[in-house]
Amino acid sequence: MSEHSHDIHTEGDHEGMSKKKIWNVFFVLLGITVIEFIIALYMVPHGIIGYHMANPIYIVLTLAKAFFIVAYFMHLKFEKVAMVYTIIVPILFIIGLILVLTNESHHWVDLR
Numbered sequence: 001m002s003e004h005s006h007d008i009h010t011e012g013d014h015e016g017m018s019k020k021k022i023w024n025v026f027f028v029l030l031g032i033t034v035i036e037f038i039i040a041l042y043m044v045p046h047g048i049i050g051y052h053m054a055n056p057i058y059i060v061l062t063l064a065k066a067f068f069i070v071a072y073f074m075h076l077k078f079e080k081v082a083m084v085y086t087i088i089v090p091i092l093f094i095i096g097l098i099l100v101l102t103n104e105s106h107h108w109v110d111l112r
Contacts, residue, residue: 070083
């Protein structure tokens with residue numbers, strides 16, 4: 001073995017989180033939060049956007065923030081299988097819960 005034997009990673013294999021990348025993600029999260037505050041504190045009270053439109057926008061923006069947090073700060077962006085399991089498994093449990101609750105609600109309606 002030579003003196004320089006070490007693990008060789010290609011650049012796309014596992015990129016580390018540099019300070020620049022951390023600040024970029026921070027400013028993306030800050031921007032999304034500012035947009036949420038503008039909608040909540042200015043646009044909705046002044047009637048520019050109604051509640052029926054604001055709620056789906058909040059959900060989408062919150063999911064975007066959750067993606068950035070999970071992908072970069074929990075380092076799952078660099079682990080594709082873990083990222084898939086982190087997203088797919090809870091979705092399957094939520095779908096199962098919805099099906100069980102729907103079935104249970106029909107039971108209670110039929111008792112009336």
